[in-house]
Amino acid sequence: MLGIALAVYLFWTLATYLLEGRVNLLISGDPVGRLTYAVIANLLIGTVLALYIMNLFWKSGGISREEFGFQPAKRTLVSLIGAFVLGLLIFVLQSPKSLDPVVVLNVFAQVFTTSTAEILVVYALVGVTGVCLTRSLGRIPSLIVGIALASVLFGAYHIAHSPPFNTLSLILLLTLIGVITGVFFFLVREIYSTIVFHNFLALFGVMQNADPANFQAPNALLLGMMVVTVAVLVVTERYLFRGRP
Secondary structure (H helix, E strand, O other): OHHHHHHHHHHHHHHHHHHHHOOOHHHHOOHHHHHHHHHHHHHHHHHHHHHHHHHHHHHOOOOOHHHHOOOOHHHHHHHHHHHHHHHHHHHHHOOOOOOOHHHHHHHHHHHHHHHHHHHHHHHHHHHHHHHHHOHHHOHHHHHHHHHHHHHHHHHHHHHHOOOOOOOHHHHHHHHHHHHHHHHHHHHHOOHHHHHHHHHHHHHHHHHHOOOHHHHOOOOHHHHHHHHHHHHHHHHHHHHHOOOOO
16 A cells, blocks of 8 residues: 555656646746646645545555544534644744735645645655554554654655755755644644645745735635635545445
8 A cells, every 4th residue: 555655646746846846837937837737736646646545545444534534524623723723823923924814815825735735645645554554563653654754755745846945955844844744634633624734834935935025916816726626625535435435
């Protein structure tokens, strides 16, 4: 299972490089390129394909949907509220470039599709698979394996991105941030709240390398893409994980 999970990770990373890092998309800001990258790398591969592979592992009886982070509605709602409050607090305490609600919402929406793929591929698919394959070590050691594996892969995948995110210093920093996300995910074990929490961490980093003036008006494309991402995630998850394995 881990081999398949890693293959998806490598495929997703390659798509990220070809569609984003190779052409320095974050620097050029080409809207068509951004949309293509978001749809192919992060929606089709990072979300739909990742969920499909999780579904195969679930059907095989190896990993439950709850272990992947898909919890009952009440737990999801409570986790989402907690993740939003905690994520927002961490974001504000870092003194970002702007606290303008429109700017924050636009940048939050811009990184949301990528954050969704990062959580699904790196943490839910690869990380959880790593934990399940090392269960014999005990609960705590296996969780440490999962967090370490996911964090290193999260940092490493940024080599496929545009500067400055593909620099060694930022890759190391992002690996540490990946540990924070990993601890949150494996403690809460809930997908949707982890995406929101992780997106707040990403929000600060992206905003520090962006001009807030470019986000002062509501951006329908960015907001629409975030809505589409949520819809694709919810519908695909509900369809693939319906019933019993």
